[in-house]
Amino acid sequence: MKRRELLKAGGLAGILAAAQFPLIKGVLAQDRYAKYRGQTVVMSIPSHPHYDAMTKILPDFTAETGIKVELDRIAMNRMKDKQILEMAKPQGDYDLACYIVMWKTEYAKKDLIVPLEPFFSNPALADPNYDMGDIVKGYLEVQGLVGGPKTYLPGPGAKLYGLPYGSETSVLAYRKDIFEKHGFKAPQTYDDLRRILAPLKEKSGIGALSSRGQAGHQCVHAWLLHLNPLGGEVFDANWKPVFNSQAGIDALKILKEISDTGPAGIPGYGQGEMINAFVQGQAAMYLDSILIMGLVNDPSKSKVVGQVGYALHPKGVRYASQSGGLGLAIPKNARNQDAAFLLLQWLTSKAADIKVTRAGGNASRMSTLNDPDILRQFPDFEILKEQLKYVEPDWRPIIAEWDEINIQALGVGISEALTGKRSIEDGLNSVVPKVTDIMKRGGYLKA
Secondary structure, three states, X not given: OOOEEEEOOEOOOOOXXXXXXXXXXXXXXXXXXXXXXXXXXXXXXXXXXXXXXHHHHOXXXXXXXXXXXEEEEEOHHHHHHHHHHHHOOOOOOOOEEEEEHHHHHHHHHOOXXXXXXXXXXXXXXXXXXXXXXXXXXXXXXXXXXXXXXXXXXXXXXXXXXXXXXXXXXXXXXXXXXXXXXHOOOOOOEHHHXXXXXXXXXXXXXXXXXXXXXXXXXXXXXXXHHHHOOOOOOOEOOOOOEOOOOHHHHHHHHHHHHHHHHXXXXXXXXXXXXXXXXXXXXXXXXXXXXXXXXXXXXXXOOOOOOOOEEEEOOOXXXXXXXXXXXXEEEOEOOOOOHHHHHHHHHHHOOHHHHHHHHHOOOOOOEHHHHOOHHHHHHOOOHHHHHHHHHHEOOOOOOOOOOHHHHHHHHHHHHHHHHHOOOOOHHHHHHOOHHHHHHHHHHOOOOOO
């Protein structure tokens, strides 16, 4: 395999709180690992800040367990194609795979990944103190569950196929120094946000709010950030497209206003450009993933260290914030499934969650966010704890067809509206027929 890094990995044997799985007596940590010492778990991961932090703690895993970890790290936009290629073989190269939340249902539907309940029910493998209930509820639902009435949320028939690792919600970040200098307050509602966009740009001399806007997934992500708080949905209860409702139109109007008053180039911004604009001092606000919370305080990447404050994602008709990011699953054709589970369990344990958070990753557990030492190191996590109350697991429909809808339909119409090729209304209306056809082909709508 290309571009691999061979790492020794390992970690602390954390004392974890008992979970919803049966208590297993007489099975010590060293007994769980003894059978697998010397094995190598091959892991597919993206180039991403959370996984950069993970590499810092992996040596502890190998030191504790004797299991080695080999990383195949590739760009996020190439990762899915490579994973599907490997997971379609009789036996693939990957034992553990990182996935973007939109892929989980497709992977499960194609029988490429395995449910995790059998591993957690195996007394030879499961940590009796794992405490599944401590994982952020919205993260666990959106990243892990496949099945149920909607195919991707809790309910009868839902199974756990993955665990959150690098999950995200959205938060508002703003330049405290600029807001104080010019007499602005952090916007609490969407009316507040719209009211300050133009004057903030005029007075500060920089873009008001950084945003994604690039055609495809990126601009759809940006639009969804505003659709949910404004009460909009992509589909109704019968899977009929309703994204061109008044709420959908209003969300796109807001995104267009953000683009017009933001740093130059938003219609071409992906996540990296959007983040860079804020951390390099080219925008006074940021409204997107909590990934920003670690990056702004890294002097090697940020020109705004110590100048950033946080507020809740503004309220529309309700509070609602992004649910997304990354998770980990075990491929069905993995050579070393049991060892892969041991790594997955270790990485998502309480002790390792604290360690990866300290190293600059995203916390997945409430115990981490409530840890006094973590809060002293990251006092801004207080706003994150509040924001997590409003995580919306149904932020986007995580059906197998979403990639096609996201990139080839909505991602085109929204981009054309942002660049002025179509009106706001036409940008959404123009793709309704295509999305309807996709949903008919998938069996959600009658032909």
